[in-house]
Amino acid sequence: MKIDQFNEGLLSFLQSSPTPFHAVQTISSALKHAGFTKLNESDSWDQIKNGRYFVTRNDSSVIVFTTGNRDFRESGFRMVGAHTDSPCLKIKPNPEMLNNHYLQLGVEVYGGVLLNPWFDRDLSIAGRVHCLGKEGNIESRLVDFQKPVATIPSLAIHLDREANEKRTINKQKHLPPILMQVPGKREPDFKSLLLKEMNRDGETEIKEILDYELSFYDTQAPNRVGLKDEFIAGARMDNLLSCYIGLMAIMEADENTPALLVCTDHEEVGSMSASGAQGPFLKSVLERLGSHPEDLTRMLCKSMMISVDNAHGIHPNYADKHDSKHGPILNRGPVIKINANQRYASNSETIAIFKQISQMQNVTTQNFVVRSDMACGSTIGPITASEIGVRTIDVGVPQFAMHSIRELVGSKDSYALYQVLKAFNTLVDLP
Numbered sequence: 001m002k003i004d005q006f007n008e009g010l011l012s013f014l015q016s017s018p019t020p021f022h023a024v025q026t027i028s029s030a031l032k033h034a035g036f037t038k039l040n041e042s043d044s045w046d047q048i049k050n051g052r053y054f055v056t057r058n059d060s061s062v063i064v065f066t067t068g069n070r071d072f073r074e075s076g077f078r079m080v081g082a083h084t085d086s087p088c089l090k091i092k093p094n095p096e097m098l099n100n101h102y103l104q105l106g107v108e109v110y111g112g113v114l115l116n117p118w119f120d121r122d123l124s125i126a127g128r129v130h131c132l133g134k135e136g137n138i139e140s141r142l143v144d145f146q147k148p149v150a151t152i153p154s155l156a157i158h159l160d161r162e163a164n165e166k167r168t169i170n171k172q173k174h175l176p177p178i179l180m181q182v183p184g185k186r187e188p189d190f191k192s193l194l195l196k197e198m199n200r201d202g203e204t205e206i207k208e209i210l211d212y213e214l215s216f217y218d219t220q221a222p223n224r225v226g227l228k229d230e231f232i233a234g235a236r237m238d239n240l241l242s243c244y245i246g247l248m249a250i251m252e253a254d255e256n257t258p259a260l261l262v263c264t265d266h267e268e269v270g271s272m273s274a275s276g277a278q279g280p281f282l283k284s285v286l287e288r289l290g291s292h293p294e295d296l297t298r299m300l301c302k303s304m305m306i307s308v309d310n311a312h313g314i315h316p317n318y319a320d321k322h323d324s325k326h327g328p329i330l331n332r333g334p335v336i337k338i339n340a341n342q343r344y345a346s347n348s349e350t351i352a353i354f355k356q357i358s359q360m361q362n363v364t365t366q367n368f369v370v371r372s373d374m375a376c377g378s379t380i381g382p383i384t385a386s387e388i389g390v391r392t393i394d395v396g397v398p399q400f401a402m403h404s405i406r407e408l409v410g411s412k413d414s415y416a417l418y419q420v421l422k423a424f425n426t427l428v429d430l431p
Contacts, residue, residue, distance in 0.1 A: 003415040006248065007232065010414060011222045013244045014234045018126040018217040020060035020084035020265045021142055023240055027062055027247055027263065028054065034251045036064065045288050052255070055285060058275035059128060059140065060084055060265035063285050064250050068258040073295050076302025077286075078259045078425045079390065080249065081380050082242035082309065083267035083277070086235070087111035087403045088215040089118065089175060091125070091190075097176055098187045104176035105150070105190060110215065111268030114404040115169045118216075121405060122148035123177055127214035129194065134205040141206075145197060148219045150177035177216060218405045230331060230411055237399055237407040239267070242308035245397075245414055249421035259425040267309075267380055277380035283388050297389075304353065304430055305392040306421065307345060307381030310409070311335035311368045313398035326369040328398035331410035333364035334417040337379070337394040345381035350393035353431060354420070361419045366398070 017023035031054050032038065039045060039055040054064040061084065068075065088110050095105040109115075126144040133139045152175060157163050169175065182188060191209045198206055222234025246261045253259040266276035273279055290296045314327030328335045336351055337344040358365050370376040381394040397417055400408040 001248065001252070001418075003412070006415045006418060007224070007411060009248070010232065010241065010244050011224075011234070014222045014236060014240055017236065017240055018124070018144060019128070019213075019215060021128045021213075022126060022144065023084045023243060024056055024060055024062050024263070025142060027064075027243065028056065030247060030251070031064060036251075041284075048289075057281050058265065059142075061275040061281060062261075062263050063282060064247070064261040065285070065289075066250065066253050066255060066257075066259045067289075068254075068256050070256065070258065072258055072289060073298040074302065075258055075428075076299050076304070076430065078253075078257060078427060078430075079262065079303055079305040080246040080260070080421055080424075081262045081264075081277070081305055081307045081384055082246050083239045083265065083271075083380055084243060084263050085111070085265050085268050086238060086240065087113040087268050088217065089113070089177075091127075091212070091214045091216070093211070095176075095190050096187050098182060098185070101182055101184075103179045103182050103188055105179055106176050107216065109171050109175070112403050114401070115171070115175070117401075117405040118175070119152050119154045121151065122219045123150040123152070123216045124148055124219045125150070125214055126217055127212060129198070129209055129212045129214070131195075131198075131209045132207040134207065136207070138210065139206075141198065143194070143198060143212075143214065146219070150179045150216060152177045220406065224411065225408065226411075231408050232411050232414075233406055233408050235406055237409055238310045238402050239308075241310060241397060241399075241409065241414060245418045245421060246308060248418050249425055252422055253425035257426055257428060262384075264380060271380060271383050277383045278387065282384065286388065300388060300390045302430065303390050304350060305345075305381070305384055305390045306354065306424060307379050307384065307392055307394045308417070308421075309337075309379040309381075309394065309396045310399045310402060310407075311337055311396040312402060313400055313410075315400055321371070321374075323369055323371050326367050328366040328368050330398050330400070330408075331412045332398070333366055334358070334395050334413060334420065335366045335368045335398050337368050337381075337396060339370065339376050341376070342382055343376040343378040344394035345379075345385040345392035346394050347391070349431075350391050354393050354395065354424075357423050357427070358420050361416075361423050363416045363420050365395075368398075
């Protein structure tokens with residue numbers, strides 16, 4: 001796959017994945033098209049033969065694996081991990097707010113959102129809805145309004161002369177988006193509006209909406225940016241970008257070597273859920289692939305996990321926020337993330353392996369270490385390493401504006417990391 005084709009696929013993937021549910025749906029469709037077989041957790045896996053498979057949980061997490069033709073206990077798995085969720089504004093269960101004839105929806109902040117960029121954007125709504133079908137059975141439906149249906153207007157500077165110096169955002173008061181104008185004092189019911197929208201899309205068999213998990217997202221499409229198209233801008237780069245890289249790599253993995261991709265939900269809020277990295281999803285899948293507890297231990301000793309999550313590129317306007325010796329630059333290659341306090345799981349062994357694979361692909365790597373006087377974020381890497389005991393490295397593509405509504409990455413780095421992960425998936429033996 002050439003770099004232009006790769007990046008076009010990335011833009012399409014980001015556009016079709018406004019929520020983790022849609023991301024997993026997009027991933028699943030790509031896997032089915034590539035010949036992967038979907039498994040159900042509730043079925044017996046005793047009859048699994050050599051092949052390519054995937055399984056989902058909660059419609060928001062997915063594990064993809066190729067069995068290869070080797071004994072798992074002797075070869076282990078080449079594992080890549082990422083997460084499907086991104087910081088956003090989620091709609092509350094009883095969201096209706098009628099203020100001065102404007103219908104607004106109450107929102108809850110999900111994850112560490114950079115809030116200011118959410119103002120004055122063309123917002124839409126997407127997510128998962130559970131409803132009663134025609135026969136009275138509970139059904140799950142994905143929803144995407146697609147068009148702009150809401151906005152959060154900024155307060156004019158004339159009414160807050162110190163806005164550029166001192167404005168703060170109250171999450172309860174200042175974030176509810178405006179959805180529509182309402183004449184009179186009648187307060188519309190959001191579920192009724194939602195049902196009308198779903199029926200407009202042909203979902204005519206729905207009797208009642210029982211509950212939903214919906215969030216707002218920016219409708220501006222991802223795009224190439226820069227005089228020479230050096231950058232790619234878009235929403236949810238952290239961390240759908242890594243999911244896409246891992247997906248492309250495993251779809252082209254060597255069928256003789258066992259490889260695995262895990263993309264879990266809820267990383268932005270700690271990963272502690274049934275479908276998060278701190279939950280049992282990955283371990284339960286690996287246990288089912290071994291016939292004895294000892295098999296799992298032997299398998300993991302021969303395995304390695306590359307946890308892929310974006311890294312902070314050194315910002316030219318805020319260079320003092322970085323350690324001057326460890327400030328990654330966009331389009332200079334994937335970043336190895338290191339932290340002495342185990343906020344990242346990288347160690348000298350896993351770094352050496354990753355560097356060797358990168359060198360074989362003529363890919364240059366960079367290092368990121370947070371300033372010693374600043375707190376360090378974390379990833380699913382340390383969580384996965386501690387949950388299943390697999391040796392792990394944390395890497396990622398350098399980016400700007402992490403956790404903003406629109407983030408920026410280099411147009412070369414994702415493809416470079418894809419080349420490394422593709423080579424990793426073909427390794428016959430790990431040191």
